[in-house]
Structures are given as structure tokens and as C-alpha cells.
Amino acid sequence: MTNVAPTATPILEGRGLSRSFGNVRALDGADFEIYSGEVVALIGDNGAGKSTLVKALSGNLSLDSGQILFSGMPVDLNSPSVASEMGIETVYQDLALAPHLNAAQNMFLGRELPAEGLLGRLGFLDTKTMREQSRKALDDLGATVRTLTDPVGAMSGGQQQAIAIARAVAWAKGVVFLDEPTAALGVVQTKNVLETIQRISSTGVAVVFISHSMPHVIEVADRVQVLRLGRRVATYEAKNTSMEELVGAMTGAITGAA
Numbered sequence: 001m002t003n004v005a006p007t008a009t010p011i012l013e014g015r016g017l018s019r020s021f022g023n024v025r026a027l028d029g030a031d032f033e034i035y036s037g038e039v040v041a042l043i044g045d046n047g048a049g050k051s052t053l054v055k056a057l058s059g060n061l062s063l064d065s066g067q068i069l070f071s072g073m074p075v076d077l078n079s080p081s082v083a084s085e086m087g088i089e090t091v092y093q094d095l096a097l098a099p100h101l102n103a104a105q106n107m108f109l110g111r112e113l114p115a116e117g118l119l120g121r122l123g124f125l126d127t128k129t130m131r132e133q134s135r136k137a138l139d140d141l142g143a144t145v146r147t148l149t150d151p152v153g154a155m156s157g158g159q160q161q162a163i164a165i166a167r168a169v170a171w172a173k174g175v176v177f178l179d180e181p182t183a184a185l186g187v188v189q190t191k192n193v194l195e196t197i198q199r200i201s202s203t204g205v206a207v208v209f210i211s212h213s214m215p216h217v218i219e220v221a222d223r224v225q226v227l228r229l230g231r232r233v234a235t236y237e238a239k240n241t242s243m244e245e246l247v248g249a250m251t252g253a254i255t256g257a258a
Contacts, residue, residue, distance in 0.1 A: 009072040011036045011206050012057060012088070012175050017066035018230075019052055026052040028230035029066070034175065034206045039197060041209045041217040041238065044227035045250050050210050051093075053227065054177050057208075058090040059083035070174070087173030087205075093180050095164040099153025103145055104134040106152055107167045137166040142192030158185050165193060175206045182216060194220050214243040226250055 010033035019027040027049050034040045044050050055061035057068065059077040068077055070086055077083055083090075097106050108130045114120035131148050138145050143162035145155070152160050161181065168176050178197070182190040197220050201207050211217055217224055221238040226249040234249040248254030 008035050010034055010069070011071055013069040013072075014053070014057055015067045015069070017053065017056055017068070018064045019056060019061065020064055025230055027056070027063075027066075030227065030230060031232045032057065032225060034208060036174075036206055037201050037204045038223065039201045039207045039209055039221045041211060041221035041224045042227065043211065043214075043217060043224060043246060043250060047229075048227040048250070049230040050227055051179065052230075054090065054092075054179060054208070054210065058088055058177055060090070084171065087171075088175045088177075089168040089172040090177040091161075091164045091168045091179060091181055093183065095160055097152050097160055097164055100151050102150060103138070103148045103152055103155075103163050104131045106163055107134040107137065107170065109167075111171070133170070134166075137170045138162065141166045141169065141196050143189070158189055161185060162189065165196070169196065169200055172200070172205050175208065176200060177208045177210070179210045180212070181209070182211070182213065190216075214246055217246070218243065228252060 013033040015031055017027050017030045017032070018025070030049060030053055032053060042050055042053070052061065056063050057077070059080045059082050062078065068075055075086070098109060101109065104127070113126040113130050115124040115126045120126075134148055141162060143159070143166060145159050145162055152163060165178065165181055168178070181193050185193060194216060197207050197209060209217070209221060218238050218241070224236045224238050224241060224246060225232055226234040226236075226246065228250060234254070236245065245254060
């Protein structure tokens, strides 16, 4: 677990974020913050606003109002590419993989390595290096992706999820969002992902962990932020809370904690 200095500046912060879809208020003045090297679990019932908040903080959704700050400075996260340039990476539940491409091509999608010399100037890629780096990233995750040359669309859900997580982890330098990263995984792969979350945070990268699994939340998080009806209603130190307390905050049976 990470000890955050009380005077530290959050690496990523959202203040009073609001977003409506027609008559539905998905975010209603939501606040959020995370510090470098910290694991924050973001929890809430279905419809609480978790996915909308993640999309807003990762450049995938515009806001009606509110302010986003990166390292204490206001930023305009108007696209995923802007977020990526800041070192913010996201793994969504739909994984956002290109099914016709193989694992290495997906790992380096939009970041392809050109071959050296004339071949690179002619548009050829350094396929060997991309495969080697992809294999290392997957091995570091403990993923069982046996081939890097088959289209990912032909792979199991667990293998696809492992590729998406490995890609985000490999490129994240500031913050990585993991939206239900263990949902399609078995016991061993889930253990590997939870260990990877702790390993990422130990390098100074902040991890936002969205999950419905309260045991996993308590196991890996430093803090837990609870959303309900589009607002943050409670924040807990993971080591000082319980599954019952978290569920109570999610359902409204328990009201806020700082």
C-alpha cells in the first residue's frame, strides 16, 4: 500500500464534473482524485456514473461542466490521444482491440516501430522488436497468450483481456484505468492481474481500479471512492473499511466518510 503525503498534489483530479445524456444525469458534480503511485478503487452500483467518469478523465467524453487537473494544472482532455500523450491509459470492458490484428499489432497500434534505415523510410515496420516487447509485457503480466501472430478475434475472452491490460500497462506513465479487469479471467489470471496492479503502483504510476469484487478492492486498493447517482458520496482507506461498509455506501444505507 502507498503512503501519500498529505501535502502532495494529485496527479489526476476532477472537480465538480457533470454530464447529462438527454434527461439522464450521469455525473452530477462528481469529484475524484488520485496520487502518483496510489491504487484507488472506484466503486458504485450499476448506473452510479463510474464508466462516464472514467471516460471523462481519459479523454473519451466531453463534460457539461467541471474541471480536470493533471499534476495540479487545468487540462483539456478532449481526446484519447491527448490523454495518451500525458501517460493516461485505459482498459475498458469492451477492450477496444482490433480483432483482425494479432497481439503484437494491437500492443503497438498507433505506436508502430519503423524498421531501421531505408526500410523504415519505405514504410516497413520492426516486427521482430514489437513481438519481443509484446511477449515481455505479456510475460510480466503472467498472461497465457500462446501466439502473437494469430488474430486476437480468434482468441478467448481471457486472452484478449490480458492483451488489453498488458498494452495499457506498457504505455502508461502517469495513470492507468482498469475497468473490471478481472471480469473474464480465471483464478490464476485474476491473481496475476491483482499482483500486476500492485507492481504498477510501486513504479509510481497511479492505478484506478473499477470493480464489483469487494474482496479484490480491499486487497489491492489504498483508498476506495464510492459513486452513487453521479456523485462521490464517500472515500475510505481500504485497510480501515469492510465489505459491509462499502456496500452500505453504494446503496445509500451508509452516508459519507472522508
